[in-house]
Amino acid sequence: MNPPLLSISQTAQLLGVSLQTLRRWDESGKLKPIRSTATSYRYYRQSDIDSFLQSFPKNIFRMGYTWAVSATPYEPPAIFFCPTQVVFQARLQTLFTLLTKLNSKNVDIPLLIAIIGEIGNNAFDHNLGNWPDISGLFFAYDLKKREVIIADRGQGVFTTLKRVKPSLTNDVQAVRVAFTEVISGRAPEARGNGLKFVRNVIAHNAMQLLFLSGNARLQSMGHSADLTINETKGTFHGCLAKINF
Amino acid sequence: MRIFLKKFGNILTSRQAGKEALAAFEPNLRALTADESIEIDFDGVGSLTPSWADEFLIPIFQRYPERVKFLPTDNSSVKETFALLEDIHKIRLS
Numbered sequence: 001m002n003p004p005l006l007s008i009s010q011t012a013q014l015l016g017v018s019l020q021t022l023r024r025w026d027e028s029g030k031l032k033p034i035r036s037t038a039t040s041y042r043y044y045r046q047s048d049i050d051s052f053l054q055s056f057p058k059n060i061f062r063m064g065y066t067w068a069v070s071a072t073p074y075e076p077p078a079i080f081f082c083p084t085q086v087v088f089q090a091r092l093q094t095l096f097t098l099l100t101k102l103n104s105k106n107v108d109i110p111l112l113i114a115i116i117g118e119i120g121n122n123a124f125d126h127n128l129g130n131w132p133d134i135s136g137l138f139f140a141y142d143l144k145k146r147e148v149i150i151a152d153r154g155q156g157v158f159t160t161l162k163r164v165k166p167s168l169t170n171d172v173q174a175v176r177v178a179f180t181e182v183i184s185g186r187a188p189e190a191r192g193n194g195l196k197f198v199r200n201v202i203a204h205n206a207m208q209l210l211f212l213s214g215n216a217r218l219q220s221m222g223h224s225a226d227l228t229i230n231e232t233k234g235t236f237h238g239c240l241a242k243i244n245f
Numbered sequence: 246m247r248i249f250l251k252k253f254g255n256i257l258t259s260r261q262a263g264k265e266a267l268a269a270f271e272p273n274l275r276a277l278t279a280d281e282s283i284e285i286d287f288d289g290v291g292s293l294t295p296s297w298a299d300e301f302l303i304p305i306f307q308r309y310p311e312r313v314k315f316l317p318t319d320n321s322s323v324k325e326t327f328a329l330l331e332d333i334h335k336i337r338l339s
């Protein structure tokens with residue numbers, strides 16, 4: 001059986017680009033659709049989209065953000081999708097191996113992998129059995145731009161943290177607590193201090209973090225314990241992290 | 246007894262993996278003699294997180310506080326993980 005084809009709208013959503021961009025890429029040959037005649041609808045093979053993503057530079061932040069905030073849930077491109085923690089672990093191991101082989105200067109590889117691991121695993125741990133729609137992570141990296149994107153369509157920090165800290169009233173408060181307060185005795189198990197670890201690592205290293213959850217936006221620049229947390233206009237129910245290293 | 250953490254994997258990051266590692270290692274812990282020490286060896290570990298350590302290292306340390314010795318390592322993720330866990334659990338690991 002042939003794998004299903006994606007419409008031009010589905011492909012545009014998946015890649016985080018406009019329909020016009022896809023038509024332009026068709027004309028230039030950058031990403032060719034399947035068309036039965038020159039004027040019929042454009043359809044795309046998943047395998048062509050994956051090959052395209054591997055061959056051309058892409059804006060992984062825009063793709064991750066578009067996926068995380070989309071009102072209509074959909075699965076991200078297969079090469080960036082970790083439906084389970086096992087897949088995430090395997091891809092994190094691949095990134096570790098790549099960085100080690102590249103021997104990138106000024107990158108503390110153990111710490112970078114550790115904070116990506118904490119953010120990604122946090123999403124699985126806190127949403128187990130409670131994913132609102134798509135379960136799993138968008139996980140992508142661009143080694144040229146030295147950028148990593150981890151996004152999920154889970155419940156977000158406020159919803160999960162409010163269960164153990166009922167006094168919380170909004171996303172900004174929840175994100176601040178998640179990154180700054182040690183919370184002990186979290187029922188049913190002790191967990192939830194991973195983001196404090198992330199903050200400590202960023203504070204002592206040349207890394208930067210942008211973290212979004214609900215309508216909260218946190219920014220942390222390297223070599224500083226300062227956190228800038230403010231409210232954004234838009235909101236979504238999951239989390240998105242961008243790490244620059 | 247020396248526990249070589251690299252035998253559990255190169256990157257030790259998730260709580261789930263830490264829990265599974267402890268469950269798999271329990272028979273070895275039960276075979277400990279009364280005064281045997283436990284040396285934790287980080288050689289060959291690529292990356293460690295507080296989540297994994299909280300499920301594997303902390304329970305062992307809390308069960309045998311006088312007998313666990315963490316061998317020296319230059320791995321930055323181990324050092325940063327210890328700093329956070331010492332703060333959370335109000336213990337001294339190294």
